[in-house]
Amino acid sequence: MVGTAPHGRVWVLVEYRGGWPPDGFDGLDLEPRTKALLFSAARQARARVLLVRRHGRRTPGGPGRWAVLRYEDSGAYRQQWGTWSRDEDLAQIVDALGAPGELGRPPVVLVCAHGQHDTCCAVRGRPVGRALSERWPSLVWECTHVGGDRFAANVVVVPDGVYYGGLDASSSVAAVEEHLAGRVHAEHLRGYTDLFPPQQTAVAAVLARFGPAGRHDYAIAGTTRDGDHWRIRVTGRPPRATDLEVGVRAFRAPPHQLTCRGRAMSSAVVHEVVSVRSARTANPPEAGGPRTD
Structure with a gap:
């Protein structure tokens, strides 16, 4: 979701x-x-x-x-x-x-x-x-x-x-x-509409790891893509976690019925979190490697 x-x-x-x-x-x-x-x-x-x-x-x-x-x-x-x-x-x-x-x-x-x-x-x-x-x-x-x-x-x-x-x-x-009350929880969260799907996924991962936060307590500081993998840098306002890198993988789920009314089987893109770590310990992109979008 x-x-x-x-x-x-x-x-x-x-x-x-x-x-x-x-x-x-x-x-x-x-x-x-x-x-x-x-x-x-x-x-x-x-x-x-x-x-x-x-x-x-x-x-x-x-x-x-x-x-x-x-x-x-x-x-x-x-x-x-x-x-x-x-x-x-x-x-x-x-x-x-x-x-x-x-x-x-x-x-x-x-x-x-x-x-x-x-x-x-x-x-x-x-x-x-x-x-x-x-x-x-x-x-x-x-x-x-x-x-x-x-x-x-x-x-x-x-x-x-x-x-x-x-x-x-x-x-x-x-x-x-x-x-x-100014507390967005990861549970039931689909995402923020000003962000793109991998970025939405990254913010939700941070909320799940560190607890609920206000709508603007976290911001996207950078997005790097390598094929179907993304590295999203998320920064937070103190006392939140201040500088994190979230790894996200995109893949297509097996075909299934996406709506109650629709009879056709369709395959949706799913974004999966693969890592959440401090950006200070993350490895920088190699030359000629992932691009920044």
Whole structure:
């Protein structure tokens, strides 16, 4: 499961209380020009567009909400929220994608419950959505497909960009409670969306070895690749382990069913930790050896 968080820094949320098409926002029957504008702006910003709703779906009438959430290189989290009643109102999102957004808002907790995309997401996601909504009603939204159906129930904290998987009602409350307290645990962690799979795997290995830490307590200082092997240098803020090198190996798992709905057998890439050691004792790359990406 570790190393499977899709890469991304910008999220667009659109509250939609009706039934969700299998392909989410793409399948909505919206005013064509507005939909095309939003789709083009999101693609340019490399933003992921998700439909969201409160648990239970059937909420009182009135305008729906939308949001643009952004994770910056500095680690700052920015959000901009608005409302919509007519399809044309969603054009506001285009302007929001070009604006900086506000600092200081609490994070948003997304639970994938997209049953039309894959049955697992509904069967496993909705009990998690219920449990989290009862605990944090203002923070939690159910959402469309976030990737990794086989890891359902999936929870994504945005704009933190942290994916958790393999959750149930009890473990999801514990994971989110710890996350909101500034402690990310390796258990159930799929990865950070600003990192690539081997880097996600390295950070998770450090958390597993040295204990939970804040979202920004560890940083990637270097990445070296030699074929299907990676060496990831991870630095930590005191009192964390300060300079580590994590060895990671990538390989394809035997073909198996990757989703509840999909009948085809597929082979997924798995990232395995082979070593965690002090970077001071690690051997430097040999001349003509691994390259730095």
